[in-house]
Amino acid sequence: MKKVLFSGASVIRMEEKKCFTEKLDLLTNGDYIEKLAPTGKIKSSEYDEEINCKDFFISPGLIDAHNHLGLEPGDEYAQMQEKDAMIALRAAKNAGVDLLSGVTSMRTLGEKNYIDLEYKRAFAEGMLLGPKITVSGPALVATGGVGWYMHQEVDGTEEIRKAVRQRLKAGVDTIKVMVTGGISDRDTDPTRCYFSQEELNVLVDEAHEAGKPTSAHIYGGVGCYRAIEAGIDAIEHGFLFTDDMLEKMAEKMITLVITPSILSSNPSEGPEWRRLRLAAIQKRYLQVLHKAKELKITMAIGSDCNHSPYFFNNLLCELKNYGMKPEDILISATLNGAKVSGLGDTGQIVPGKKADLIVLKANPLEKIEALREVALVVKEGKVISRRA
Numbered sequence: 001m002k003k004v005l006f007s008g009a010s011v012i013r014m015e016e017k018k019c020f021t022e023k024l025d026l027l028t029n030g031d032y033i034e035k036l037a038p039t040g041k042i043k044s045s046e047y048d049e050e051i052n053c054k055d056f057f058i059s060p061g062l063i064d065a066h067n068h069l070g071l072e073p074g075d076e077y078a079q080m081q082e083k084d085a086m087i088a089l090r091a092a093k094n095a096g097v098d099l100l101s102g103v104t105s106m107r108t109l110g111e112k113n114y115i116d117l118e119y120k121r122a123f124a125e126g127m128l129l130g131p132k133i134t135v136s137g138p139a140l141v142a143t144g145g146v147g148w149y150m151h152q153e154v155d156g157t158e159e160i161r162k163a164v165r166q167r168l169k170a171g172v173d174t175i176k177v178m179v180t181g182g183i184s185d186r187d188t189d190p191t192r193c194y195f196s197q198e199e200l201n202v203l204v205d206e207a208h209e210a211g212k213p214t215s216a217h218i219y220g221g222v223g224c225y226r227a228i229e230a231g232i233d234a235i236e237h238g239f240l241f242t243d244d245m246l247e248k249m250a251e252k253m254i255t256l257v258i259t260p261s262i263l264s265s266n267p268s269e270g271p272e273w274r275r276l277r278l279a280a281i282q283k284r285y286l287q288v289l290h291k292a293k294e295l296k297i298t299m300a301i302g303s304d305c306n307h308s309p310y311f312f313n314n315l316l317c318e319l320k321n322y323g324m325k326p327e328d329i330l331i332s333a334t335l336n337g338a339k340v341s342g343l344g345d346t347g348q349i350v351p352g353k354k355a356d357l358i359v360l361k362a363n364p365l366e367k368i369e370a371l372r373e374v375a376l377v378v379k380e381g382k383v384i385s386r387r388a
C-alpha cells in the first residue's frame with residue numbers, strides 16, 4: 001500500500017463538542033490514516049510520497065448528511081418522470097461536483113427505484129467519481145404523501161412491514177419515512193402527520209430488529225411526537241418545530257439533520273401557496289436553529305437536492321449568519337454527519353479512520369469561509385483534486 005506523508009500542516013482535531021488545531025505530520029497508508037506525529041518526526045523511509053502542507057490546514061472531509069443526488073431544485077415531479085437512466089446520469093454528474101468541492105461522504109435519503117444502491121456501488125468501485133455514500137432506497141410515504149412519485153406508497157402496518165423488509169433485502173443503510181407533507185408539493189400539508197402511531201412503531205421496530213437506523217422527514221405538527229414515541233433515530237428538516245418538540249428531541253438524544261438552504265431561498269419566487277409556506281418556514285427556522293443549539297441537540301447538515309460547485313461549503317459558511325460558531329458548524333458537517341450516516345470509520349482525523357481529508361488554505365475555526373478554498377480533496381487516501 002502506498003504511504004503518503006502530509007507534512008507540516010495544522011491538523012484540525014475534534015472531540016465531541018470541541019475542535020482545535022495541532023501542528024502535525026499525517027501519514028496515510030492506502031485508504032486509512034496510519035499515524036499522526038509532531039512535525040519532522042516521521043522518517044523518510046516510512047513513506048513513498050510527501051505532500052508539503054506547510055501553511056495549510058487539514059480538516060476531515062465534509063459529510064453532507066441529507067441529499068438526493070438524482071434531484072435538483074425545480075419541478076421534482078417532472079424530473080421523476082424521466083427515465084431512470086437520465087436520473088442516474090444526473091446523480092453521477094452531481095456526485096462528481098460535490099466530491100470535488102470537498103464532500104467526501106454523503107447520506108442520500110430517497111431515490112427512485114433504488115438508483116442510489118447502484119450509484120453507491122459505482123462510486124465505491126471507482127467506476128465513477130463520487131463521495132462515499134449511504135442510502136435509504138425510496139422512502140416510505142403514505143398514499144398521496146410528499147414525493148409519492150419517487151418513493152413507495154404504503155398504508156397500514158403490514159404494507160409498512162413488507163416495505164421495510166424489501167429495503168433490508170435490497171441492502172439499504174437506513175430506513176427513511178416521509179411523516180409529514182413538504183414544501184415541494186402543493187397537495188401535501190407540511191404539518192399533517194400521514195402515519196398513525198402504530199404504523200410508525202412497526203416501521204422503527206422492524207428496522208431496529210435488523211440493526212438499521214431510521215430517519216423521518218418532518219416539518220412540524222404531531223408527527224414529531226409520534227416519531228419520537230416510535231423511537232426514530234434522526235429527524236430531517238424540523239422547519240416548524242416548537243420549543244417543546246425540540247426539548248423532547250434533546251431528551252431522547254435524537255439527531256436533527258438541518259437543511260438550511262431553505263433560509264436563503266428567494267421568498268418572492270414561485271406560486272403563492274409556496275411563497276406562504278416558505279415565509280412561515282423562514283420565520284420559524286431561525287428560532288428552531290437557535291433553540292436546538294441552546295438545547296445542545298446533535299445536529300448534522302444536508303444540502304438536500306442542491307448541487308453546484310461549493311454548494312455545501314457555502315451553506316456551511318451561511319450558518320455563521322444564523323448564530324452557529326465555526327467549530328459547531330465543522331463538527332456538524334464532519335463528526336456528527338458521520339455518526340448519523342452510520343459511517344463510524346470517517347469524519348475525524350484519528351489513526352485507523354479513513355483518510356478522507358480536505359486541505360485548506362486558511363483555518364476554518366477562525367474564519368469559516370476558509371471552507372471555500374479547498375486546495376486538496378483526499379478520499380480514502382487518494383488525491384481527487386489539487387488546486388494548490
Ligand SMILES: [Zn+2]
Binds near residue numbers: 109304
Ligand atoms: Zn430530502
